[in-house]
Amino acid sequence: MVAATGGHIDVVRFLVIDCGADMNTKDDYGRTALMVAATVGHIEVVRFLVIDCGVDVNTKDNFGGTALMVAATKAHIDVVRFLVIGCGADVNTKDNSGGTALMKAARSGQIDVVRFLVNDCGADVNTMDTNGKTALMQAAEGGQIEVVRFLVNDCGADVNTKDNDGGTAxxxxxxxxxxxxVRFLVSDCPANVSAKNENGYSATRFAADHGYYAIVIHQLYSTVRSRVG
Structure with missing residues (x-):
């Protein structure tokens, strides 16, 4: 795994071909050499492990994560493309928390990966994790405006969908x-500013509780006034 992490393809080949190293061996977290190579974006190592060694691209670690998920999180688009297009990796498989490769890419703001997974691979933008969160919610929570715009404008993601606790993007x-x-969701979508979660909290209440009341309230109500005229 050390060789895979460092991208030392010659060393990896030697260990496998000459020494008979088992590339399906997992570490204490359930990660394989393929997952490690995918995490750091070493496409040559990834190709060798899959094509020459027959490593299963859909193998999961102890948390349900896959090589595709870690590559998507780190924006290694060449690895993502190879795993999906070249190897048939399942783009909609979920980890133990219900997260998908799309959700992970969305949360970390990897717009190129997000576009590829949706446009070229048919990733489901509406699927939810175990907490009821969608890729849009993940992107909004992470402040990833490019991803938010894409999911709403290009994919038609519902801005008013609620998670298990009644929370919205x-x-x-x-x-x-x-x-x-916030400005985009309220001004361009428009999001329901009056929606409340299971505890009766609205977006304005969250703004007050987290110290963002002044800037958020100004945006919310200036937008509401402009709608009314």
């Missing part, structure tokens, strides 16, 4: 103080 953006995302 707007509430999550407000909680994180991501004013650009």
């Amino acid at each position: 707007l509430m999550m953006a407000v909680t994180g103080g991501h004013i650009e995302v």
Whole structure:
């Protein structure tokens, strides 16, 4: 695994071909050499392990994560493309928390990976994790405005979908103080600013609780006034 991490393809080949190293061996976290190579984006090592060694691209670690998920999180688009197009990796498989490669790429703001997974691979933008969160919510929570715009404008993601606790993408953006995302969701979508979660909290209440009241309230109500005229 050390050789895979460092991208030392000649060493990896030697260990496998000459020494009979088992490339399906897992570490204490359940990670294989393929997952490690995918994490750091070593495409040559990834190709060798899959094509020459027959390593299963859909193998999961102890947390349900796959090589595709880690590559998507780190924006290694060449690895992502190879695993999906070249190897048939399952783009909609979920980890133990219900997360998908799309959700992970969305949360970390990897817009090129997000576009590829949706446009070229048919990733499901509406699927939810075990907490009821969608890729849009993940992106809003992470303040990833490019991803948010793409999921809404190009994919038709519903901005008013609620998670298991009644939370919306707007509430999550407000909680994180991501004013650009808040502005987009309220002004361009429009998100329901009056929606409440299971505890009766609205986006404005979250703004007050997290110290963003002034900037968020100004945006919310200036937008509401402009709608009314």
